[in-house]
Amino acid sequence: MKSFFEGIQWLFDNIILALHEVLRHLELSNWWLANLVSWTFIIIGSYYSWYWIKQLQSHKDNNEENQDTTAHSFLK
Template identity: 60%
Template sequence: MRAFFEGIQTLFVDFLFKPLDWLRALELSNWWLANIFSWIAILICAYYTVYWCQELKKHQDNNEENQDTTAHSFLS
């Protein structure tokens, strides 16, 4: 049983976390390059948040959204 858990440890530490170790080492030499992935993820999330809000506004303007509190059976 111990070998099984050591195998899981080896999988994560030696293989799956290698890109994160690379980013941690890169941060010491270039902060901007190390954090570019975070900034890209933030920009993508911000874009889709704005997109989702615009879609909700479209549905609300067309009166397609049922805002009655009994719209779902578990609310009544």
């Protein structure tokens, strides 16, 4: 049973979390390059949040949104 958990530890340490180790070592040498990954995710998330809000507004402007409180059966 001990070897099973050691296998899981090896999987996470050497395979799944290897990118985190690379970023940790990269941060010590170049902070800007290491944080480029974070800024990329922030920019992507901001774009898709803007797109989602734009789509919600277009549905609201076309009166396609059902805002009736009885739209769901559990609210009756």
